[in-house]
Amino acid sequence: MALIEYHQASPEVRAVYDDIMATRRTDWINNFWKALAHDPATLRRVWEGLKAVMVPGALDPLTKEMIYIAVSVAQGCEYCIASHTAGARRAGMTAAMQAELMAVIGMAAMTNRLAQGLRVPVDTRFATPP
Amino acid sequence: MALIEYHQASPEVRAVYDDIMATRRTDWINNFWKALAHDPATLRRVWEGLKAVMVPGALDPLTKEMIYIAVSVAQGCEYCIASHTAGARRAGMTAAMQAELMAVIGMAAMTNRLAQGLRVPVDTRFATPP
Amino acid sequence: MALIEYHQASPEVRAVYDDIMATRRTDWINNFWKALAHDPATLRRVWEGLKAVMVPGALDPLTKEMIYIAVSVAQGCEYCIASHTAGARRAGMTAAMQAELMAVIGMAAMTNRLAQGLRVPVDTRFATPP
Amino acid sequence: MALIEYHQASPEVRAVYDDIMATRRTDWINNFWKALAHDPATLRRVWEGLKAVMVPGALDPLTKEMIYIAVSVAQGCEYCIASHTAGARRAGMTAAMQAELMAVIGMAAMTNRLAQGLRVPVDTRFATPP
Amino acid sequence: MALIEYHQASPEVRAVYDDIMATRRTDWINNFWKALAHDPATLRRVWEGLKAVMVPGALDPLTKEMIYIAVSVAQGCEYCIASHTAGARRAGMTAAMQAELMAVIGMAAMTNRLAQGLRVPVDTRFATPP
Amino acid sequence: MALIEYHQASPEVRAVYDDIMATRRTDWINNFWKALAHDPATLRRVWEGLKAVMVPGALDPLTKEMIYIAVSVAQGCEYCIASHTAGARRAGMTAAMQAELMAVIGMAAMTNRLAQGLRVPVDTRFATPP
Numbered sequence: 001m002a003l004i005e006y007h008q009a010s011p012e013v014r015a016v017y018d019d020i021m022a023t024r025r026t027d028w029i030n031n032f033w034k035a036l037a038h039d040p041a042t043l044r045r046v047w048e049g050l051k052a053v054m055v056p057g058a059l060d061p062l063t064k065e066m067i068y069i070a071v072s073v074a075q076g077c078e079y080c081i082a083s084h085t086a087g088a089r090r091a092g093m094t095a096a097m098q099a100e101l102m103a104v105i106g107m108a109a110m111t112n113r114l115a116q117g118l119r120v121p122v123d124t125r126f127a128t129p130p
Numbered sequence: 131m132a133l134i135e136y137h138q139a140s141p142e143v144r145a146v147y148d149d150i151m152a153t154r155r156t157d158w159i160n161n162f163w164k165a166l167a168h169d170p171a172t173l174r175r176v177w178e179g180l181k182a183v184m185v186p187g188a189l190d191p192l193t194k195e196m197i198y199i200a201v202s203v204a205q206g207c208e209y210c211i212a213s214h215t216a217g218a219r220r221a222g223m224t225a226a227m228q229a230e231l232m233a234v235i236g237m238a239a240m241t242n243r244l245a246q247g248l249r250v251p252v253d254t255r256f257a258t259p260p
Numbered sequence: 261m262a263l264i265e266y267h268q269a270s271p272e273v274r275a276v277y278d279d280i281m282a283t284r285r286t287d288w289i290n291n292f293w294k295a296l297a298h299d300p301a302t303l304r305r306v307w308e309g310l311k312a313v314m315v316p317g318a319l320d321p322l323t324k325e326m327i328y329i330a331v332s333v334a335q336g337c338e339y340c341i342a343s344h345t346a347g348a349r350r351a352g353m354t355a356a357m358q359a360e361l362m363a364v365i366g367m368a369a370m371t372n373r374l375a376q377g378l379r380v381p382v383d384t385r386f387a388t389p390p
Numbered sequence: 391m392a393l394i395e396y397h398q399a400s401p402e403v404r405a406v407y408d409d410i411m412a413t414r415r416t417d418w419i420n421n422f423w424k425a426l427a428h429d430p431a432t433l434r435r436v437w438e439g440l441k442a443v444m445v446p447g448a449l450d451p452l453t454k455e456m457i458y459i460a461v462s463v464a465q466g467c468e469y470c471i472a473s474h475t476a477g478a479r480r481a482g483m484t485a486a487m488q489a490e491l492m493a494v495i496g497m498a499a500m501t502n503r504l505a506q507g508l509r510v511p512v513d514t515r516f517a518t519p520p
Numbered sequence: 521m522a523l524i525e526y527h528q529a530s531p532e533v534r535a536v537y538d539d540i541m542a543t544r545r546t547d548w549i550n551n552f553w554k555a556l557a558h559d560p561a562t563l564r565r566v567w568e569g570l571k572a573v574m575v576p577g578a579l580d581p582l583t584k585e586m587i588y589i590a591v592s593v594a595q596g597c598e599y600c601i602a603s604h605t606a607g608a609r610r611a612g613m614t615a616a617m618q619a620e621l622m623a624v625i626g627m628a629a630m631t632n633r634l635a636q637g638l639r640v641p642v643d644t645r646f647a648t649p650p
Numbered sequence: 651m652a653l654i655e656y657h658q659a660s661p662e663v664r665a666v667y668d669d670i671m672a673t674r675r676t677d678w679i680n681n682f683w684k685a686l687a688h689d690p691a692t693l694r695r696v697w698e699g700l701k702a703v704m705v706p707g708a709l710d711p712l713t714k715e716m717i718y719i720a721v722s723v724a725q726g727c728e729y730c731i732a733s734h735t736a737g738a739r740r741a742g743m744t745a746a747m748q749a750e751l752m753a754v755i756g757m758a759a760m761t762n763r764l765a766q767g768l769r770v771p772v773d774t775r776f777a778t779p780p
Contacts, residue, residue, distance in 0.1 A: 001248040030256070032241070035248040039359035045439055046241065046366070052435060053237045058226035063193055064234050070197045071238035071373075073637040074204035076336040076726040079245040080238065081637060082256035096188035099689035102637050104194050106696070107183045108201035108210065110630035111162070111176065113721075115209040117593040117601060117622050118131040118165040126160070126212035169619035175699055176626070182695060201633075203377040206466040206596040211377060229429035232377050236436070240370035243461075247333040247341060247362050261508040290516070292501070295508040299749035305572065306501065306756070309565055313497045318486035323453055324494050327460045331498035331763075334464030336726040339505040340498065342516035356448035364454050367443045368461035368470070371422070371436065375469040378391040378425040386420070386472035463767040466596040471767060489559035492767050496566070500760035503591075507723040507731060507752050521768040550776070552761070555768040566761065573757045578746035583713055584754050587720045591758035594724030599765040600758070602776035616708035624714050627703045628721035628730065631682070631696065635729040638651040638685040646680070646732035 003034035013037045016047050023051055030083055062091040066101050073105050133164035142170045146177050153181060160213055192221040196231050203235050263294035273297045276307050283311060290343055322351040326361050333365050393424035402430045406437050413441060420473055452481040456491050463495050523554035532560045536567050543571060550603055582611040586621050593625050653684035662690045666697050673701060680733055712741040716751050723755050 006017055006029065016037075017029050036043045054064050065088035072080035088098070136147055136159065146167075147159050166173045184194050195218035202210035218228070266277055266289065276297075277289050296303045314324050325348035332340035348358070396407055396419065406427075407419050426433045444454050455478035462470035478488070526537055526549065536557075537549050556563045574584050585608035592600035608618070656667055656679065666687075667679050686693045704714050715738035722730035738748070 001250070003251075028255075030253050031250045032245055035250045036244060038355065039363065041442070042244075042359060042363045042366075045442065046244065049435055049439065050237055050241070052431070053230075053233045057230050058224060059196075059230045059234075063196070064230070066189075066193070066197060067200045067231060067234045068238045069637070070200035071204045071235055072242055073633050074201045075239065075242045076636055077242035077246055078636070078639065079250045079252055080242050081639060082252045084238075086256050094188060095688065099692060100183075100187050100189045100194070101197060102634060103183045103689065103692045104189075104197045105201055105637055106630040106634045106692075107180055108198045108214075109205065109633040110626040111180065112202055112205045112207035112210050113593050113629040114166060114172075114176065114622060114626045115162055116207055116596055116598070117589070117625055119598065119601060120131070120161045120165045120209050121133075122209055122212045123160050125158075126216050168615065169623065171702070172619060172623045172626075175702065179695055179699065182691070199377070203373050206376055208376070208379065211379060225428065229432060232374060233429065233432045235377055236370040236374045236432075239373040240366040243333050243369040244362060244366045246336055246338070247329070247365055249338065249341060261510070263511075288515075290513050291510045292505055292508075295510045296504060298745065299753065301572070302504075302749060302753045302756075305569055306504065309569065310497055310501065312561070312565065313490075313493045317490050318484060319456075319490045319494075323456070324490070326449075326453070327456060327491060327494045328498045330457045330460035331464045331495055332502055334461045335499065335502045337502035337506055339510050339512055340502050342512045344498075346516050354448060360443075360447050360449045360454070361457060363443045364449075364457045365461055367440055368458045368474075369465065371440070372462055372465045372467035372470050374426060374432075374436065375422055376467055380391070380421045380425045380469045381393075382469055382472045383420050385418075386476050459767070463763050466766055468766070468769065471769060485558065489562060492764060493559065493562045495767055496562075496760040496764045499763040500756040503723050503759040504752060504756045506726055506728070507719070507755055509728065509731060521770070523771075548775075550773050551770045552765055552768075555770045556764060562764075566764065570757055570761065573750075573753045577750050578744060579716075579750045579754075583716070584750070586709075586713070587716060587751060587754045588758045590717045590720035591724045591755055592762055594721045595759065595762045597762035597766055599770045599772055600762050602772045604758075606776050614708060620703075620707050620709045620714070621717060623703045624709075624717045625721055627700055628718045628734075629725065631700065632722055632725045632727035632730050634686060634692075634696065635682055636727055638682075640651070640681045640685045640729050641653075642729055642732045643680050645678075646736050 001035040001038060003031055004037040005034065009037060010040065012040045013043060016040075016043050019051075020047060032079065032083065062088060062093060065091050066093065066097075069101065070105050070108075074109065131165040131168060133161055134167040135164065139167060140170065143167045143173060146170075146173050149181075150177060162209065162213065192218060192223060195221050196223065196227075199231060200235050200238075204239065261295040261298060263291055264297040265294065269297060270300065272300045273303060276300070276303050279311075280307060292339065292343065322348060322353060325351050326353065326357075329361065330365050330368075334369065391425040391428060393421055394427040395424065399427060400430065403427045403433060406430070406433050409441075410437060422469065422473065452478060452483060455481050456483065456487075459491065460495050460498075464499065521555040521558060523551055524557040525554065529557060530560065533557045533563060536560075536563050539571075540567060552599065552603065582608060582613060585611050586613065586617075589621065590625050590628075594629065651685040651688060653681055654687040655684065659687060660690065663687045663693060666690070666693050669701075670697060682729065682733065712738060712743060715741050716743065716747075719751065720755050720758075724759065 009017060020029060020033060021027060065084055068084045069081060069088060072084055139147060150159060150163060151157060166176060195214055198214045199211060199218060202214055269277060280289060280293060281287060296306060325344055328344040329341060329348060332344055399407060410419060410423060411417060426436060455474055458474040459471060459478060462474055529537060540549055540553060541547060585604055588604045589601060589608060592604055659667060670679060670683060671677060715734055718734040719731060719738060722734055
């Protein structure tokens with residue numbers, strides 16, 4: 001999908017771009033939004049959703065970025081791995097943290113497949129979360 | 131795969147079971163290990179790996195459990211979702227934290243597919259992590 | 261896998277290439293078939309299957325192409341996203357339709373992971389399709 | 391996750407439940423929403439997003455439901471397959487349409503893996519969508 | 521999908537069922553085919569394809585069944601894991617072979633995610649298979 | 651992730667590199683290990699695990715490499731497809747074997763999605779492996 005640059009964007013799209021830059025305290029827009037801008041309604045909905053979800057809350061922004069990376073690796077989205085790895089570093093992820101993140105992702109990927117392949121029944125204790 | 135209970139297990143398997151219970155300060159073994167016990171070498175290798183990876187380090191155990199859940203959801207492993215959700219709760223995950231975890235996972239799943247579907251090129255700034 | 265061009269192809273492969281071009285009313289072969297041509301039996305079987313499946317029936321060709329894109333995005337196949345997006349456009353997909361297609365795919369990806377992560381039990385009403 | 395029934399729900403959650411039933415012209419709520427209701431903010435955001443995305447537009451509701459099913463199958467979400475198959479039938483999917491939907495999904499799944507396994511390069515013609 | 525038993529089946533479907541039983545030297549039909557039988561054309565196409573692919577060739581039937589299991593685990597299809605594990609045992613898979621199969625699947629799942637998460641560039645030596 | 655070359659590597663990393671080259675009877679290290687080397691503990695653990703898993707046993711090395719490819723295709727890891735296809739060829743995979751491998755992977759991908767999409771119940775005979 002061709003990328004829509006700020007100077008080409010409609011006022012509706014520019015408003016989202018402005019909010020992205022203001023929220024992130026940055027002066028550029030990454031390609032994901034420029035591709036999504038062909039559909040201004042989805043652009044706004046996805047951005048508003050992301051902003052709401054990634055705000056500091058019960059979990060801090062760095063933890064959220066690392067969870068985002070974990071999903072992106074497990075779903076095989078290279079763009080998202082690249083952009084959220086950058087985001088996690090901005091949020092304070094050290095090399096040691098990244099190494100542990102990757103080790104957990106790898107281990108989970110392995111035990112997921114072992115549990116599925118062996119068709120392990122869910123333990124009664126795990127069956128009904130309160 | 132039939133589950134191997136403690137009283138049926140070989141000394142080699144019991145040694146792993148004992149270490150699992152001691153490490154986790156619990157008195158039971160969940161089904162995953164009982165299914166894996168048909169292959170004692172893999173049982174030991176996976177357990178030793180998991181123990182090394184999940185130990186407190188640059189990331190705390192709760193963060194690691196939540197990353198584990200994120201991968202398990204993204205890979206569709208129900209057993210692992212159930213067992214690591216229990217693990218995360220034991221490590222202190224509150225209902226508010228779980229809600230945010232799920233919201234981040236859902237959002238990542240959506241933007242992953244949008245980025246892939248739109249074939250968004252990786253931004254130059256993201257291209258070569260130092 | 262090296263690509264087998266028409267002039268390099270065996271008569272068996274050329275026959276499939278010819279049928280692809282005739283069926284699609286086009287004068288070129290896309291790389292997928294040129295890579296598959298190393299195995300003429302699979303080339304023929306896959307092409308015959310695709311031709312049977314994509315023919316207008318209870319669903320029109322454009323709907324089928326969009327379903328194809330949805331699967332390709334969800335499985336992370338960049339080649340297939342690219343080729344079937346081109347196919348869908350040829351079949352009449354407008355920019356507005358593509359935007360809605362992507363929005364549905366993204367939403368489905370999100371609710372899939374929420375339903376899996378929350379381990380939602382299938383409603384009794386959904387349990388036994390007639 | 392325990393399911394929150396209407397009579398147990400907070401006013402905030404009931405307002406979403408009411409809107410779901412009104413929008414769908416039905417008198418019941420399926421389990422997905424009852425599980426999501428532990429997090430009213432996410433419940434509202436996901437419902438509002440779904441409502442916006444699934445509304446008739448450039449694509450009709452039945453086409454959207456079938457795309458939803460395609461993603462759900464490709465991502466392995468049994469709950470979503472069950473609920474959106476029911477939704478597609480309500481929207482007019484006949485047995486013949488469902489058979490073709492499944493045939494396209496299966497074919498796409500196969501050619502996706504062949505294209506990935508053979509590492510087929512994207513054709514120049516597909517490389518830069520306008 | 522309701523299952524179509526032999527006595528309920530049309531002559532067209534019975535002909536496929538008969539061929540499945542004759543080819544496999546067995547007197548029963550597993551549920552997969554009974555569900556697929558709602559669409560006789562797809563039933564026949566999938567069965568003919570499977571028969572052609574699983575025949576002894578450059579790879580023996582047991583190796584093929586184990587490859588089938590590997591894909592089924594990696595794609596999270598419980599039905600297929602169950603049915604092809606049974607098929608592999610019939611074809612001679614011992615407990616020791618199954619244990620190694622699972623160990624390889626788990627290891628591949630882990631290194632897949634590490635390679636993706638680290639965005640490892642493909643080595644020049646691997647780039648162009650002859 | 652930047653790649654750590656042999657001459658830049660710590661003694662701890664070099665020891666693993668040396669063992670990789672000795673075990674594989676080769677004089678070079680592929681990029682996967684050079685990227686993983688930022689985390690020497692994970693580098694060692696993953697290498698030791700891989701070495702143990704891929705050793706000739708009840709399954710021969712070529713069968714193991716083909717299983718590895720099957721998982722890598724089904725999980726969409728291009729790097730792993732490339733490297734293990736090279737590995738399989740080194741272990742003796744002919745063009746005919748590779749063609750059959752790909753055909754089985756494609757067929758499995760298709761029937762997986764059909765079984766999931768049709769929600770086929772596991773046959774009683776498959777339900778409890780001994």
